[in-house]
Amino acid sequence: MKELIPFLFRRNNKPIDGKLREKLSVFLFCLFFSIIMWGLTKLSHEYDVTYTYRILPTGVTNDMVLVSQPDSILSVSIRGSGVELYRRLFSSRMRILPVSLKGMRVRPKDNRVIGILRSSALRSLLNADLPGGAVITGIEPDTLRFVFEPSYSKRVPIRPRLKLHFTPQFQLYDSVQLDPDTVTVSGLRDIIDTIALVYTAQKSFRDLNGDVTARLKLVPPSTFPPVHFSTDSITVRLKVEKFTEAQINLPVRMDAGEHEVSYRLFPENVRVTCRVSMRDYAKLDPSQFAAVVYYKDIQNNQSNRISVEIISKPDYVRIIRVEPDKVEYLIMK
Structure with a gap:
């Protein structure tokens, strides 16, 4: 070591001789091995950590709209050991926990419906997601609340967003055919009443010289809570003639x-x-x-x-x- 330290701080560019190179390799190997052993020793001990989950509600009935979710983040205290426990802890991605709201207790309040779900009912879902040997020691909050309002629906015309470029002498023979040409839009009445048209994703067709059939996605408006369509795509038919x-x-x-x-x-x-x-x-x-x-x-x-x-x-x-x-x-x- 006495010969290695002066070497590391030398400013000249003289090549490393074989004997010194061998000592340096042994030193680095021992250092790496020591770190690994230290880490394995530490990870074999039990630690208390906290995971956070974002609640993703599922199973909402068609006649209701989820308008508010005051308790959308779940903090789960866990005791366990092992590499996987810490790998998840330092992950930048928040984990998603799908939660079915079917059978949840509800109570009316004014023009709304309040749903209540005990966090303890989610233990089986959480245990299935945890590393082996990990034990849940606490869940916060202890109660999840969900706020609903009645759903409203209406039929809305669909407007395709198309850019058509034809080969010379060719053009549309008939109007653009849509199947279906309307869609049922469901959501809060205050939002649905503002929707007069539903648009497709934009699509370009070049060098058209014959009939075309394509499937286009419908683009939902940016609203909260989001609206729902009876179908997410339509068929577009173009009749092209010379x-x-x-x-x-x-x-x-x-x-x-x-x-x-x-x-x-x-x-x-x-x-x-x-x-x-x-x-x-x-x-x-x-x-x-x-x-x-x-x-x-x-x-x-x-x-x-x-x-x-x-x-x-x-x-x-x-x-x-x-x-x-x-x-x-x-x-x-």
């Missing part, structure tokens, strides 16, 4: 209502450009369209031009533009 543009020449007529009017329009026809899916292109027919101008719009019109409106078209068609979108008129006396 589209093209079509042009149709339509005659324009004047809707005079109750008036009898002789008129001329210039031009008498307009060209309608519309978007239609390839699957529906063959059944496209001009007779399915109607273009009109309204006589009533002339009365407040400062010019001799009047807007053309498409009042009839197939559901599978989307109007892109009408050329011209205004026509000249002549009212003949």
Whole structure:
């Protein structure tokens, strides 16, 4: 040891000779072995420690909502020995203790219900979680209290959060289909009355060129106490088709209502450009369209031009533009 200590404080960079290296190795081995033996000796003795548990209530009936849990932390005094006892003590993670509230004693108070559960009833649950040989010497608090209010439910529409990116010429053929399109939301009435829509998790689809079916999670609102859904996810269906543009020449007529009017329009026809899916292109027919101008719009019109409106078209068609979108008129006396 007399030769080792000066060596540890030397500032030169001379290499360690073999004899000194051997002494250092023996010293470190003995030190490590002594620490291990000391630790094992200490751990073989019995000690008193305290574990903390966070209470997780389960088995709450559907007609009630847990609104308050004054006693949510349980402190358990334990006597025992061994490595596992201390490993848990120094763990940064608080342990969770699921506790069933079925059969708990309750009593009404105003518009609420108070539940009472003796902590001693949890001994079997706690013993199953403790290291072998550990003994419970105390539990605080000795009584757990739970506060409930009546549950209220209603059906709420679902709104999907989608980002759709299509391959060129492709787009939705029909509206987005949801199954189901509503969900039953349950919780405190004051909270449920504020919920008008339930949203899905956001989902992006890229390069769409065909039908898609996906499962999306519902996102509960951030409330306390939390609300409950009758289902946690829905099915979303997207019908995607290839589209093209079509042009149709339509005659324009004047809707005079109750008036009898002789008129001329210039031009008498307009060209309608519309978007239609390839699957529906063959059944496209001009007779399915109607273009009109309204006589009533002339009365407040400062010019001799009047807007053309498409009042009839197939559901599978989307109007892109009408050329011209205004026509000249002549009212003949």
